[in-house]
Amino acid sequence: MIPSQRHLFDIPDDIAYFNCAYMGPLTKTARAAGHGGIDRKSLPWTVAPSDFFTESEQARGLFATLVGTAADNIAIIPSASYGLAIAARNIPLEKGDKILLLEDQFPSNVYCWQQRARETGAEIVTLKSPADHDWTNVVLAAIDEKVAVAALPHNHWTDGALLDLKKIDAALRAKGAKLVLDVTQSLGALPFAIEEVKPDFLIAAAYKWLLGPYSLGFMYVAPTHQDGVPIEYNWLNRKGSEDFAGLVEYVDTYQQGARRFDMGERANFALMPIAVAALEQLLDWGITDIQETLTQKTRDIAARCADLGLTSLPDDIRAGHFLGLRRDGGLPKDILERLRTEDIHVSVRGSSMRITPHLFNNEADSDKLLAALKNIL
Template identity: 70%
Template sequence: MIPCQRSLFDIPDHIAYFNCAYMSPQLKSGQAAGYAGVDRKSAPWTVTPNDFFAESEQARALFATLVNAGPDDIAIISSASYGLAVAARNIAVENGQKILVLAEQFPSNYFCWTELAKRTGATVVVIETPADHDWTAALLAAIDDQVAVAALPHNHWTNGALLDLEAIGQKLREHGAKLVLDVTQSIGAMPIDVARVKPDFLVAACYKWMLGPYSLGFMYVAPEFQDGEPLEYNWIARAGSENFAGLVDYSENYQPGACRFDMGERANFTLMPMAIAALEQLLGWKVPEIQKTLAARTADIAQKCEKLGFKSLPLSLRAGHFLGLRHEKGLPGDLLDRLLAEDIYISVRGTSLRITPHLFNNDADVDKLIAALSRQL
């Protein structure tokens, strides 16, 4: 179990922030790295050509370690939707085939597939919420020879309902189908091993569970897709781009691996150092230990909220860092506003009261939350 890490964040004592699935607070180390990046850009004479590459490659390697991949398998992207658009551009889908998504899936991992279906004559099949909340069984039952791709999360963004991606990936491969993952709501808080899951594409934005900045993310690309078509044709992805004087000697060749899919202006001198600081911290804590610690925290909250009439998924069916609570009498429409007045930050997603803590939360935060819910319901 990891002890409370609140001292590494700039969070006032009176703030009870249980909303990491919305946006994480910044680590103090990330803050400092960002300020230093702003200062460096303010003095461009200190920025060397090597700076356009060194930090990008460091961040790429750190993220690769997080998902058990090689650095050449990782592209640097601006957002989950950017990476999903790359996936949709490169996966072959034919008329009459099916694209599987979850009911109430996050929009970025839905709209790109409906657009692809319009262009190709494929059908987006929405897997409805199972009565027993066993998404894995529902998906396995839906996979057949007509499925071209399943576009999924690791856990549902509304209530944390968990998917067994290894089992799902295995069955998809047996039917010749592809697996695309948006792990923005799990990466950094729950382990994932691409060598075991074997996704074709995996995308993640930094600003939630990776504790990083907004407008930056990473994408794993399976080797068979690494010679695919990028969204942009930027200069830095081309072979020989390290030689600034030779950029006018246009090259048709790309840098090796997934680098061709990098977004333009990837060498962001403010955001990239912030992402590096966050990734180093996550790897230092160790993601399995983060998950274990957060699972204990949400289990404690769930037990205390059960006495107030809330129900949640058992830990066997949800991610440990996520807690979706439903009340037997429903939720007051102004509940979030009432909690905000007491400096308590949570979310409502769908019909779930979503509580998503991190290592910065302490027992006092939990006591404050439970006391407020007791008064408001």
């Protein structure tokens, strides 16, 4: 168990923030790194050509370490939707193919597939939410010879319902189908290893569980797709771009590996230092220890909320960093506003009140949340 890390964040004692699935806060160190980057940009004569590459390569390497792969397999992207658009563009589809999605899946991992279905004649199959919330069995039952790709999360963004990606990956591979993952709502808090689950593409925005900046993310691209087609054509990811004097010698070749999919202006002098600091901190804590600590936090809250008539998914099918609380008859419509007036911050997604803590939460936060819920309910 990791002790409370609140001292590393600028969160006042009277704020109970249980909303990391909405947006993760920056550590003080990451914020200072961002300020330093802005200061450097205000003095452009101090920015060397090498600076366009050093920090982005450092961040690429740190993210690669996080998922257990080589830096060459990682692209730098501005958002989950950007990475998913690349995946959709580079997964072969034809008329009659099936694209598996989950009901109420986050829209960034839906819209791109709707467009590809219109373009190719492929069919989107939206899997209905199971009564027992066991998405794994639902996905496994849907995999047949016509499935070309499953576009999934590691856990559902509304209530944390967990998918067993090892089993799903094996079943897809047996049918020759592809796996595309949006792990924005899990990576950084839930362990993931490329050697255990081998997706074709894996995408994560940095601003939630990676505790990084908005408008920055990362994408794993399997080697078999690294000769694919990017969705923009910038100069920085071309071979030899380090030589600024030679940029007018236009080339068709790209830098090594997944770098061809990098967004333009990847060397963001304000955001990239934040990402580096955030990834370093996550790796220092250790993702397994983060998950174990957050699992205990959400388990304790769930047990105390049971006395208030609030129910949650069983531990064996719930990601430990997520707690979706439901109540027979539904939640009060004004529950968010009433909690917010007491400086308690959660979300409601679908029929669930989403409690998503991090290492900055302490026992006082939990006590404050439970006292408020008791008064409201």
